Amino acid sequence: MKAKKIAIKGLIAVAALVAVCMFFSGTIRTIATAKVKMTQPRSGKLTQSVELKSTLEFSVNNDVVLPDALDVNIEVKRVKAEVGYQVKKGDVIFTGAVADFDKTMQQYRDSYNEAQAALNALEDKGIRLRRTDEAWAQAYDGLSQARSEWLDADLAYRARLKVDGLEAGEDDALPEDASDELKALYETRQEKKAALDQAQQAMDTAERYSVSDDTRQYITDRAKYQQQMDQAEQNMLQLTVLNESLKSVAAPDDGYITKLNIKPGDTFNATQPYCCMCPEDELPTLRADVSECPLTITKGMAATLTGRDGASEESKVEAVGVTAAGGKYADIKLGKKLIKNLGGLYAISSGAVTVKVEYKAKQSSTLLPAAAVRGSGDDRYVFVVQDQESSFGTKKQVLSKQSVTVLAESGGTVSVQEDLTYMKVAYMEDRSVSEGDSVMEYTN
Amino acid sequence: MEKRHIATRFALTLVAVAVLLPLLLTAVYSLCAPSEIKEYMGTRGNYNQDQFMEIKLAPKQFSLSQFYKILVEDEAVLRLFCNSALYTVLVLLGQAVVIPAMAYALSRFRFPGRDALFFGIIMLMLLPFQVTMVPNVLTLKKLGLMNTIWAVILPNCFTPFYIFLLRQYMLGLPKEILEAGEIDGAGTFRCFFHIVLPVCKPIIGCAVALSFADCWNMVEQPLTYLAQNADKMPLSVMFNQFSASPTGTEFAGATLYILPALFVYLYFQKDILDGIQLSELK
Structure with a gap:
């Protein structure tokens, strides 16, 4: 009887154990098994978004000089424009004043007064000119004038000749392949030469008049002092006009400021350009420096420009090249609408706009989420999920380690050399896992 | 006398050890780690002839990893265990209905074809x-019972050996x-029951115990x-x-x-011994 009781109790215990295990095994198994997310790697070309430093590059940079500038120093008071500003004709660029205006003006006045005093002293000598003296004086003035004009014309012609890289023909003739401008200058020179010859002939005729040395000296001195006075007066006028115009220096044409050579408080020579401008219809390009970029940026790649306020515009790389200094660049096309949406060229040039180029690999490879690729250095691997069937027919998923060769990484995607597209790769596990572990897939 | 008894007992002890050793080792090996068992099972077929096998x-x-694996991790073992239990219980119930009645009829009644029927049972x-x-x-195919549990249960409800045993x-x-x-x-029925x-x-x-063993260990019928x-x-x-493929949970x-x-x-136990003694098979 005792054996029967033991047997009954044993059978009940076995049955209870089996029942309890069947009831709870699923729950325990679910709790004890690592959960992973599974992904099927896909084949494709890795795209990477690369942020680049960029500057505006204008195709035209015209120097802007003050009109009728004298060889004086200008003191800059305020600069109202920045590089990248779009200006209209008449917009004020900067304000300033002639440096040492009073001192320079005094110099001119002194020169004028000196010449006037000398002329007065000359007049006080009471030399009266006869008709022949007047004729000689006239011929002398005419010859001086003709010489001055001939000199200007000759200089202009010879300068043009040098610029065009030509040489005068035999007997100072016009070269055969002269441009129209050169021909015009040559004509003018010839006219002035003829006028000079004429004036010289008149002078030679006047020389036959018996003009005394004192009279000659009087006439030449009078002309010299008169000229000095005229020049001083001219200078004073120009200086005054320049000083007035410096109160608001305006843009000569519609366009973009490409370069500013002045700063508030600086002084510069009035004959030097104070800025450079680009015509309004010549849109600049955005030149991105790709010297440090490990990826090869090529023409046609998409580019995204993001403004400070979050506005985003799409463009593309329209050219790549190498600068004279050896640095590599990529030019990104800018359109009027794009410039406007991003806040203008000034916002782009001041660095408020982020430039990102979307790099796309040339060859297809296997792409995986970055969380799926583990390890570091040369030892990179993934956990591949394999279906295993136990001897009792139970199917379960087991992790298997698979070494991979990482080609590139970009944000959340990794490109590997091996073809894993037919496998399931585990990632984002809820606990530490290793090779051989059973796993379950997240169902949520 | 004593020396003969000692020798007899010694021989019987050896036989008992030889019979019980596999059971004991099964129980002992069930308490080994699965990796240890796998490693041990891997030595099969790779015997080193120069030394004794470990x-x-x-x-x-x-x-207790093996028990954890079969009771929790791999629910298939429990499922198959339940299948075995199901077949055994249903077969025993079926036999309980059929066999005693048939044995009683063959032993107590005279009817045409009784001997031929009994002969057929012996042949089977x-x-x-x-x-x-x-x-x-x-x-079974004709009846549409192939690949169902009834294909295993119904034929075993009419096991001829137990009809013969009870009849005798x-x-x-x-x-x-x-x-x-x-x-x-x-x-008639009241007398029977x-x-x-x-x-x-x-x-x-005895028949239940032997039938239990038969059903619990049947292999050919399910495979077929x-x-x-x-x-x-x-x-x-x-x-x-x-x-074919050791899993480390066999024991x-x-x-x-x-x-x-x-x-x-x-x-x-007592019934089995009594049954063997009391039946006319001895």
């Missing part, structure tokens, strides 16, 4: 399973017992009748897979599998 008598590290008892397999398959035992019952009942007004069955308890217990339905296989069939599975048979034997 016999593991104790685990290097005590572990002697024929191996492989001979009757094909007709069974054709019959019932033949040995004195007629006076039944006549006394008939005098008291008991009919209230007189014959209680008297045949020992042999029925459930070939396309692996989910309904009993655990006895799946143990064959271990030879825990075997231990679990042994336990019901052990308890059934404990329960019917």
Whole structure:
């Protein structure tokens, strides 16, 4: 009887154990098994978004000089424009004043007064000119004038000749392949030469008049002092006009400021350009420096420009090249609408706009989420999920380690050399896992 | 006398050890870690002829991992265990309905064809399973029972050996017992249920125990009748897979599998011995 009781109790215990295990095994198994997310790697070309430093590059940079500038120093008071500003004709660029205006003006006045005093002293000598003296004086003035004009014309012609890289023909003739401008200058020179010859002939005729040395000296001195006075007066006028115009220096044409050579408080020579401008219809390009970029940026790649306020515009790389200094660049096309949406060229040039180029690999490879690729250095691997069937027919998923060769990484995607597209790769596990572990897939 | 007894006892002890050792080792190995068992199973077929094979008598590290694996991790073992239990219970129930009644009829009544029927039962008892397999398959296919649990259960409800065993035992019952009942007004069925069955308890217990062992260990019938339905296989069939690919849980599975048979034997131990002694087979 005792054996029967033991047997009954044993059978009940076995049955209870089996029942309890069947009831709870699923729950325990679910709790004890690592959960992973599974992904099927896909084949494709890795795209990477690369942020680049960029500057505006204008195709035209015209120097802007003050009109009728004298060889004086200008003191800059305020600069109202920045590089990248779009200006209209008449917009004020900067304000300033002639440096040492009073001192320079005094110099001119002194020169004028000196010449006037000398002329007065000359007049006080009471030399009266006869008709022949007047004729000689006239011929002398005419010859001086003709010489001055001939000199200007000759200089202009010879300068043009040098610029065009030509040489005068035999007997100072016009070269055969002269441009129209050169021909015009040559004509003018010839006219002035003829006028000079004429004036010289008149002078030679006047020389036959018996003009005394004192009279000659009087006439030449009078002309010299008169000229000095005229020049001083001219200078004073120009200086005054320049000083007035410096109160608001305006843009000569519609366009973009490409370069500013002045700063508030600086002084510069009035004959030097104070800025450079680009015509309004010549849109600049955005030149991105790709010297440090490990990826090869090529023409046609998409580019995204993001403004400070979050506005985003799409463009593309329209050219790549190498600068004279050896640095590599990529030019990104800018359109009027794009410039406007991003806040203008000034916002782009001041660095408020982020430039990102979307790099796309040339060859297809296997792409995986970055969380799926583990390890570091040369030892990179993934956990591949394999279906295993136990001897009792139970199917379960087991992790298997698979070494991979990482080609590139970009944000959340990794490109590997091996073809894993037919496998399931585990990632984002809820606990530490290793090779051989059973796993379950997240169902949520 | 004493020396003969000592020698006899020594010989019997050796035999007992030889018989019980596999069971003990099964229980001991079920407490080894799965990795240890896998490693040990890997030595099969790789024997080194220069040295004795290692016999593991104790685990290097005590572990219940094997039981955890088969009871929790791999629910298939429990499912197959339940399949085995289901077949056994249903077959025993079916046999309980059919066999005592048939044995009683063959032992107590005279009807045309009785001897021929009994002869047929004897023939079936002697024929191996492989001979009757094909007709069974054709019959079950015709009935639409192939690859169902009834293909395993129904044929086993009519096991000829236990009909023979019970009939022979019932033949040995004195007629006076039944006549006394008939005098008291008991009919055929009342005599059967209230007189014959209680008297045949020992042999029925023996038959139940032996039938339990048969059903618990059956392999050919499920393999033949459930070939396309692996989910309904009993655990006895799946143990064959271990030879192909060791999983490290074989011994825990075997231990679990042994336990019901052990308890059934404990329960019917006396009946089994009595049945063997009382039946006319001795």
